[in-house]
Amino acid sequence: MYSKELLKGTLSTIILKLLTHNDKMYGYEIAQRVKILSKDKILIKEGSLYPALHKLKDDGLVDTEKEMVGNRMRKYYFLTEKGRVSTLEKVDELNQFISTLQSILIAKPQPS
Amino acid sequence: MYSKELLKGTLSTIILKLLTHNDKMYGYEIAQRVKILSKDKILIKEGSLYPALHKLKDDGLVDTEKEMVGNRMRKYYFLTEKGRVSTLEKVDELNQFISTLQSILIAKPQPS
């Protein structure tokens, strides 16, 4: 498991990205999917996941619909149009940030 | 400029990495170097930089020496042995995190 600090700023982008590939997903499912995709290296805790999802909804990037499965409630999340646009921007920004980061991590002595 | 959240968790690693390539650097110099290396995309603010440096010192990863340049004080930072070891670990962890992130950002539909 990576130190939790690294995830900061990237969690909502990860969630949004997953939702671009799935019409709708529920919270628990998202956490499991990230766990699998990251080979157990990113483990999203409930205390991070649900507040993050609530914030995405407050910001209008996702909307929800409830569904009963047997006796249990599931709350599905799906992207709004605003959310789709925002996801493109956020993923792009994250990719740019990653490549900038890498150029620094690879950089050799005094470029000045 | 990237949204500030992205930097969280990576700033100290960036600073440490720069110090592996320079015997000693002072705060202002570090901020400028990052600005140049990132092509103005990562702008470290004083309110982030100095507390981060102080924490690295408290944690024993860097040590300092003061120097007068003309009439102005400069505080140089340099890696301790502990800092060298820690830098290797942190850079490695960050690289791994980046590659995990990328695999998620690239991922296509339902792998389940």
Place this chain on the structure above:
DNA sequence: TTTGTATACATAGTTTTTCTATGTATGTTT
């Protein structure tokens, strides 16, 4: 000459984000 910009440090207080811990409840396996 005074205004602005760059250099160079520092800290107080705020905001954001994730965390730990806890709670509720159902379903399944041992």
Place this chain on the structure above:
DNA sequence: AAACATACATAGAAAAACTATGTATACAAA
């Protein structure tokens, strides 16, 4: 019956960067 997995939620803590502010020197431009 106990343990574990599924499935949601929130309160409060911790971490890290931010804004804003402060001190001070050096130099260029108006």
